[in-house]
Amino acid sequence: MSRLLSAPRRLVDGLLRDRTRLPRFVNRTIDHIADHPDGLLGRLAARSLGGFDxxxxxxxxxxxxxxxxxxxxxxxxxxxxxxxxxxxxxxxxxxxxxxxxxxxxxxxxxxxxxxxxxxxxxxxxxxxxxxxxxxxxxxxxxxxxxxxxxxxxxxxxxxxxxxxxxxxxxxxxxxxxxxxxxxxxxxxxxxxxxxxxxxxxxxxxxxxxxxxxxxxxxxxxxxxxxxxxxxxxxxxxxxxxxxVVDGAVWQVDAEPENARPLVVHVPSKSAVKGTALIERPVRGLEAEGLLDYRTVSGVAARQMPELYRSADIVLDQFRLGSYGVAAVEAMAAGRVVVGHVLESVRRSVSEATGFAVPIVEATPDTVGDVLRELAADPERRARLGREGVAFAEAVHDGxxxxxxxxxxxxxx
The missing domain is CATH 3.40.50 (Rossmann fold)
Structure with a gap:
């Protein structure tokens, strides 16, 4: 498949990873191609993706x-x-x-x-x-x-x-x-x-x-x-x-042995997850010596279980008001998950399943205070970890x- 990894294909990969950074006329052209796949530009774009055998x-x-x-x-x-x-x-x-x-x-x-x-x-x-x-x-x-x-x-x-x-x-x-x-x-x-x-x-x-x-x-x-x-x-x-998350992949046999709580944030798209909005308060807590903070990007899916096993707290997302696969994976690993989940979403889940979403509520304005409390309360973290595992198994095991x-x- 060597021709599938051609220079044009790599260029297209780069263009599509973050379209918000592209000029408007480029985005309009991409949209036109997507909407008219059988047109001249659509056919040319299809060929730019590489040949095949x-x-x-x-x-x-x-x-x-x-x-x-x-x-x-x-x-x-x-x-x-x-x-x-x-x-x-x-x-x-x-x-x-x-x-x-x-x-x-x-x-x-x-x-x-x-x-x-x-x-x-x-x-x-x-x-x-x-x-x-x-x-x-x-x-x-x-x-x-x-x-x-x-x-x-x-x-x-x-x-x-x-x-x-x-x-x-x-x-x-x-x-x-x-x-x-x-x-x-x-x-x-x-x-x-x-x-x-x-x-x-x-x-x-x-x-x-x-x-x-x-x-x-x-x-x-x-x-x-x-x-x-x-x-x-x-x-x-x-x-x-x-x-759905395969709990067996994420199961943790032992708790992390960190001197200070390790807080991990793995944004697939930092602008959507709200990385820039939480960076200052979390770094401030790290500077106080209350926790350690790692922001990780570009991690292959197969490496994520090991990353979560080393963490105490996982910061999910702070902008969409919901939760998805990444949060469930962290819960399946027994990690405390912190993020912004709208009350309407929590209510929908509770009504459908009988379970409360065990994601600790925090917004960009409150995440510092929330983490300060969690860092000082290992018993609460342990309880939340257990609740997360139970929730992932009951609601998201398929x-x-x-x-x-x-x-x-x-x-x-």
Whole structure:
């Protein structure tokens, strides 16, 4: 696959990692290309992602030999597509699931049943047609983030894809992940720390995409799910399908032996997580000798369990008002998680599960005081760690997610 890692591909990777830093005319050009994949610029952009050989084309995704056969794709954010599929496999229903993920520029490397290099996904008619035929052997299709499954076979038109799949007798549902459906104009009214309030936030693209995706879901009126509870505000008729974490991967056998509490912050996107907003108060506590602080970036997913095992406290996010995979992973490791979670989100989780979210509430204005109290109270930290493990097991080990999909769609 050497040609897949060409200089143009690396350039595209760099461009897409943080679009808020790009000039507006560059962003407008990128958006035009995304909206017109069959146009001249769209075809040129597809070629810029590199070539591919026949050996780069993965075999079609094979359907399991079960009564219900579920196909999930194409984003696999934080390996959630694979983990939801595994949760369905492990359920007591006669259902099997497989997931497909596109290796997109600027993305992370997570395991999947079928991984498709983006040049193959975009340009290989052979792969597109073979995968469509393979998916026709499934009974159910779960479309992640309102993204096209078969590249440009249907000009990346999800509505046309849905019609074709249903013509073949499949049941189609949708699962929203985040920026694909979160409306910036609504979010800025939820919390004063909303990242969409930033002057350099690329709200034009986010607002348009979220509005367009919501309109698509409204028109199609198919079973719809969201991966985090805050998104129920954007899609009120959706059902919450919790993110899944494999507790065995994150399990900790011994507590860290730090002389002072080690506070860790691992922002996937620092502007969204609120890193700059919390840096001064946390560094101030470190200067007082009350704790040690590490901000880590660019860590491979396989290294995260070891990182969390060394920590006492994990700072999650302070701007979106919710929580996701990273927070659950830290809780599964028994670590105290601190972050900003809206009361409406906490209430939604409690009503759906009977559990309170054991994330210690803190905003950029209060994080210093919160950490000062936690640093002085090891017994409270130990209790919160135990509560986090219990919460991760009860809500996010996959059983509840599988049941939501079964009750709300597959077996309905």
């Amino acid at each position: 026949a050996s780069d084309i993965p075999p079609p995704t094979a359907a399991p030999a079960t009564a219900a056969r579920v196909y999930i794709g194409p984003t696999n954010y934080a390996a959630q597509g694979r983990l939801w599929a595994a949760a369905l496999d492990a359920s007591d229903a006669d259902v099997g699931a497989r997931n497909m993920a596109v290796d997109v520029p600027g993305g992370f490397d997570f395991p999947a049943d079928t991984i498709v290099p983006v040049p193959v996904y975009t340009r290989s008619r052979e792969w597109q047609e073979a995968e469509l035929e393979a998916v026709g052997r499934f009974s159910h299709v779960l479309v992640e983030a309102e993204r096209a499954l078969f590249g440009r076979l249907f000009s990346r038109d999800v509505e046309r894809e849905t019609a074709e799949l249903e013509r073949r007798g499949l049941s189609v549902a949708f699962l929203c992940h985040g920026t694909d459906i979160r409306l910036p104009s609504r979010h800025v009214g939820l919390t004063p720390w909303s990242p969409y309030a930033d002057a350099d936030s690329y709200n034009t693209k986010f607002e348009r995409d979220a509005s367009r995706n919501r309109a698509l879901l409204d028109r199609l009126d198919r079973p719809t799910f969201v991966s985090t509870p805050d998104l129920l505000l954007d899609v009120p008729y959706a059902q919450w399908c919790p993110v 059983r509840r997610s599988a049941r939501v999909l079964l009750d709300g769609w597959i077996e309905s």
